[in-house]
Amino acid sequence: MRLADDIRRLGFRRWYERQLLESHAYLVTAFLALILLLAGIESMEFARRSPPFYVALLGGAAAAGVLTYVGWRRFNVLLARAELFAEGASCPRCQTWGKFDVLAEEQAADDDPPESGRPHWLRVKCQQCGRDWRIG
Numbered sequence: 001m002r003l004a005d006d007i008r009r010l011g012f013r014r015w016y017e018r019q020l021l022e023s024h025a026y027l028v029t030a031f032l033a034l035i036l037l038l039a040g041i042e043s044m045e046f047a048r049r050s051p052p053f054y055v056a057l058l059g060g061a062a063a064a065g066v067l068t069y070v071g072w073r074r075f076n077v078l079l080a081r082a083e084l085f086a087e088g089a090s091c092p093r094c095q096t097w098g099k100f101d102v103l104a105e106e107q108a109a110d111d112d113p114p115e116s117g118r119p120h121w122l123r124v125k126c127q128q129c130g131r132d133w134r135i136g
C-alpha cells in the first residue's frame with residue numbers, strides 16, 4: 001500500500017505534484033546520461049591508443065546507456081500513471097477534483113520496480129459527498 005499511503009499522507013494534489021517533479025527529474029537524468037553516452041562514443045576514437053582507458057570509456061558509455069534507458073522508462077511510466085490518476089480524480093457526482101480517500105489499490109509487491117507502474121488502479125471515496133469510484 002505504498003502509493004495509497006503516500007496519497008493518504010500527502011493528499012492527492014501534492015502527491016500528483018511530486019510525481020510530476022520526480023518523473024521530470026528522471027527525464028533530466030536520462031538526458032544527462034545520454035550526453036555522457038554520446039560523449040563517450042565520440043571519445044572512443046581518441047582512446048584507442050590506450051587499451052585500459054578504452055575499456056574504462058566503453059564501460060562508462062555502457063553505464064550511461066543503461067542510465068539513459070532506465071531514466072527514460074521511469075519518466076514515461078511515472079508520468080503516464082500520474083496523468084491517468086489525475087484524469088480520473090474528479091468525483092462523478094460533485095465534480096470535486098483530487099479530494100478523496102483511497103479505499104483500495106491494485107496489489108503490488110514491495111520489490112516491484114517503479115517501471116512496473118503498479119498500482120494501475122485505485123478505489124477512492126470522495127471527501128465532499130462520499131461517492132466512491134475507481135480510478136484507472
Ligand SMILES: [Zn+2]
Pocket residue numbers: 091092093094095096126127128129130131
Ligand atoms: Zn463527490
